[in-house]
Amino acid sequence: MEDKYVSEVVRKELQNGIRSVTDGEFRRAFFHLDFLQHLGGVRVEGQIASTNTSKGGWQPPRLVITDKVQHVKPIQLDDFRFLEDQIAAARKEGIVGEGEKVTTKVAIPSPTMCHFRGSRDSISSTAYPDLDPFFADLATAYQQEIQTLYDAGCRFLQLDDTNLAYLCDPSMRQSASDRHSQTPEQITEQYADLINAAISKRPDDMVIGIHLCRGNHRSQWFASGGYEPVAQVLFQKLNVDVYFLEYDDARSGDFAPLRFLPEHKVVVLGVMGSKSAELDNKETIIKRLHEAATHVPKGLDQLCVSHQCGFSSTMEGNELSEEQQWAKVRLEVEIAKEVWGQDLSK
Numbered sequence: 001m002e003d004k005y006v007s008e009v010v011r012k013e014l015q016n017g018i019r020s021v022t023d024g025e026f027r028r029a030f031f032h033l034d035f036l037q038h039l040g041g042v043r044v045e046g047q048i049a050s051t052n053t054s055k056g057g058w059q060p061p062r063l064v065i066t067d068k069v070q071h072v073k074p075i076q077l078d079d080f081r082f083l084e085d086q087i088a089a090a091r092k093e094g095i096v097g098e099g100e101k102v103t104t105k106v107a108i109p110s111p112t113m114c115h116f117r118g119s120r121d122s123i124s125s126t127a128y129p130d131l132d133p134f135f136a137d138l139a140t141a142y143q144q145e146i147q148t149l150y151d152a153g154c155r156f157l158q159l160d161d162t163n164l165a166y167l168c169d170p171s172m173r174q175s176a177s178d179r180h181s182q183t184p185e186q187i188t189e190q191y192a193d194l195i196n197a198a199i200s201k202r203p204d205d206m207v208i209g210i211h212l213c214r215g216n217h218r219s220q221w222f223a224s225g226g227y228e229p230v231a232q233v234l235f236q237k238l239n240v241d242v243y244f245l246e247y248d249d250a251r252s253g254d255f256a257p258l259r260f261l262p263e264h265k266v267v268v269l270g271v272m273g274s275k276s277a278e279l280d281n282k283e284t285i286i287k288r289l290h291e292a293a294t295h296v297p298k299g300l301d302q303l304c305v306s307h308q309c310g311f312s313s314t315m316e317g318n319e320l321s322e323e324q325q326w327a328k329v330r331l332e333v334e335i336a337k338e339v340w341g342q343d344l345s346k
């Protein structure tokens with residue numbers, strides 16, 4: 001069943017002008033749990049108390065660490081291979097022009113997802129009386145997964161991290177601080193160290209991106225606040241190459257935190273909405289892109305455009321139709337070409 005829909009969505013992405021292609025994560029019920037529960041020592045158990053008044057009292061499932069964290073098998077490898085095969089097949093069918101570059105994009109949850117929402121009780125004190133070895137084991141497991149993907153040909157990996165964005169929200173900073181008995185600044189630094197360790201063995205020609213957003217389950221959101229509280233660590237300490245940042249409304253604050261962006265990194269501005277069915281206003285989006293460009297050292301050369309998040313972070317999807325979604329994607333491609341030129345593979 002999933003094979004059929006992945007194969008269709010790959011073709012639709014290409015037909016609608018996208019050249020950085022994913023499998024739509026159709027094999028996952030949740031963007032994070034389906035991956036993380038395949039790590040040794042990680043299990044999904046019960047529910048966490050939700051942080052907003054969500055529809056129907058919905059509460060996300062809770063992750064617990066019951067044993068030493070280990071990479072016991074490749075997790076994303078088969079999905080990556082299937083995706084590559086579909087792109088190759090679409091090429092043969094003539095959907096992609098000859099010589100046109102297509103990037104196979106793989107997204108996996110950030111390792112911080114194993115820590116943030118839980119508390120000390122979520123991590124076995126038998127396996128980990130002290131938390132430093134927990135973070136070290138988690139990083140090692142990621143290194144092994146990343147190497148497996150690299151060996152299979154993966155050159156673009158995105159880590160999906162809601163937590164660094166939640167750490168921009170004043171009330172979530174407070175509750176995280178209470179839960180983990182650390183200051184929000186300490187948690188932010190710890191997450192940068194964890195992610196840096198997780199990606200430390202990646203070869204030079206592998207690009208690592210990170211996506212930050214404030215929740216996307218069924219068009220809802222969970223946090224609010226500009227990037228300022230985490231910006232310096234995010235842009236200058238974290239060793240990723242590309243940032244995919246939610247920027248579609250006032251909840252993400254202004255563009256000023258982009259001043260910390262070093263010259264060798266890129267920000268994909270999620271200025272377009274993926275929560276609502278309404279098509280974005282092209283002129284407004286272009287104006288915002290130019291405004292953001294005034295805050296980064298090399299202007300538009302360091303920026304790209306996208307929607308603020310996927311159209312479905314959990315299997316329920318967001319509240320818009322498929323056709324409304326593709327119309328948004330086509331507008332996004334049109335805007336990108338108008339701002340950066342026709343060849344989007346550059």
Ligand SMILES: [Zn+2]
Nearest residue numbers: 213216309310
């Ligand atoms: Zn997102």
